[in-house]
Amino acid sequence: QQPVQSPQAVILREGEDAVINCSSSKALYSVHWYRQKHGEAPVFLMILLKGGEQKGHEKISASFNEKKQQSSLYLTASQLSYSGTYFCGTERSGGSQGNLIFGKGTKLSVKP
Amino acid sequence: NAGVTQTPKFRVLKTGQSMTLLCAQDMNHEYMYWYRQDPGMGLRLIHYSVGEGTTAKGEVPDGYNVSRLKKQNFLLGLESAAPSQTSVYFCASSGGLAKNIQYFGAGTRLSVL
Numbered sequence: 001q002q003p004v005q006s007p008q009a010v011i012l013r014e015g016e017d018a019v020i021n022c023s024s025s026k027a028l029y030s031v032h033w034y035r036q037k038h039g040e041a042p043v044f045l046m047i048l049l050k051g052g053e054q055k056g057h058e059k060i061s062a063s064f065n066e067k068k069q070q071s072s073l074y075l076t077a078s079q080l081s082y083s084g085t086y087f088c089g090t091e092r093s094g095g096s097q098g099n100l101i102f103g104k105g106t107k108l109s110v111k112p
Numbered sequence: 113n114a115g116v117t118q119t120p121k122f123r124v125l126k127t128g129q130s131m132t133l134l135c136a137q138d139m140n141h142e143y144m145y146w147y148r149q150d151p152g153m154g155l156r157l158i159h160y161s162v163g164e165g166t167t168a169k170g171e172v173p174d175g176y177n178v179s180r181l182k183k184q185n186f187l188l189g190l191e192s193a194a195p196s197q198t199s200v201y202f203c204a205s206s207g208g209l210a211k212n213i214q215y216f217g218a219g220t221r222l223s224v225l
Binding site: 105 | 152170171212213219
């Protein structure tokens with residue numbers, strides 16, 4: 001039931017782009033993305049709802065393909081501050097009271 | 113505005129000891145959650161609460177108990193700690209207009225020897 005994230009880790013140079021994928025074996029109502037910097041708490045990035053549009057946050061955007069039960073996070077022109085572990089959290093129904101099943105995370109390292 | 117505050121930040125226990133982790137939020141959120149985070153495992157939901165006086169089990173509830181006697185507080189208890197409960201514990205809350213956004217505390221690092 002835990003969503004599968006890929007890749008597990010990625011190393012970028014500043015200015016490069018990256019895509020992080022999140023796939024579920026079950027139908028999804030929403031996908032949430034969080035970023036966690038080393039030693040800190042996870043921080044909300046964006047949410048994509050079933051039937052919703054692609055969302056954007058600065059140079060970070062995401063899409064949600066309901067039929068394929070997957071979401072992708074796009075990081076363009078990466079900055080050093082983008083380093084961290086990215087988690088997707090999936091919600092199977094709108095009445096789940098916010099219960100999220102998180103993936104294992106994708107560690108992103110941006111080098112100068 | 114403190115947000116979500118967890119106490120303590122660090123704790124070392126011996127096997128069989130008990131302890132309570134406290135989570136307090138000042139955002140008047142209805143929902144509160146307890147997660148554990150282990151290397152390579154992501155965040156796993158232990159218990160959650162949808163309001164004062166209510167609690168429910170998450171993915172990994174065994175060995176833990178919770179209580180929400182006041183809306184702003186959510187307590188996580190370990191009655192008899194085991195080495196398998198060594199982990200980083202995060203509390204989160206959500207509610208209001210942005211009820212889908214979970215706000216996390218800074219975490220409690222627990223070691224059970």
